[in-house]
Amino acid sequence: MRAVTVIPGVPGSLRLLDDYPEPPTEEGSILVEAVAVGICGTDLEIIEGQYGEAPPGTDHLVIGHESLGRVIEDPTGTLQPGDLVAGIVRHPDPLPCPNCAVGEWDMCRNGMFTEHGIKALPGFARQRWRLQPRFAVGLDPTLDEVGVLLEPTSVVVKAWDHIDRIGRRAEWQPRTALITGAGPIGLLAALLASQRGLSVHVLDLATEGPKPELAGALGATYHSGPLDQLDFEPDVIVECTGAPVVVLEAMCRVAPTGIVCLAGVSSGGRIIDFDAGALNRTLVLENNVVFGSVNANRRHWDAAAEALSRADRSWLGSLITRRVPLSEYASAYSPGPQDIKVVIDFTV
């Protein structure tokens, strides 16, 4: 079968193989036919050779961690043939650490977890794959065009789950949320904020293209100026740019008792002249919290499937700015300036 692979650590090794082996039954009892695979910055880093690990005993890693497929067969009866399904990316470490031991593998403490398409497990950019029932998430059948957004949605569900948990340290009635960055993660974070009834603000550099419109369609206020010129202090900030200046301004700008969730990864290496003492003073005197969030566990994936099923299908569809057939896979990994989410379509 066909599969998109890289040799981890070797830049430019992205290939479409025609003779990749069928998924072995040890991978899981549920056999799935691929529908689509979404592409994100992690894939581009793997292709550049910065990241990624092949499964033990092999050189090639099948890429792709944002999945959507249709069940071919499930002898366990968990899902029915034809059901839409996505695969949970991370598997718990074998030790396991205290968090993995209770299913909170998104909080793995020893780094020995594995991840489909990233770390030691084959990804989903292949025509067929298999899942164990506990890593298979069923989706509403009407999500066939947009269900590939489940993985990035699970990431923002986890972020909001932890915002809630931190908020419960005291009386917590947030009213305003600012999302910095209107990429797929930022817009999905804004979707969840709007589903929670918050007054939503989205900040991004883009002044044209689909981002302002997509934020507006959620009822969010769109800002394209500097964060330090906002005329309000958000109760919650979900930072999705990873841009160092925006990260620092978010920490300084949040309302008293506010929460800043850092969900964007910085590349590092950029030095900024910054008054760390003033930031410390603000965080302490205002009881503010800044925390990082990545990945998601089963609870978040199930809640993400629920959140997507409640969302407007055409709005979700607008996040997918390009659908590329598998035969033209390489172009999917060269996002254009107007792209939000690019997917490889396995059905054409």
Ligand SMILES: [Zn+2]
């Ligand atoms: Zn662990």
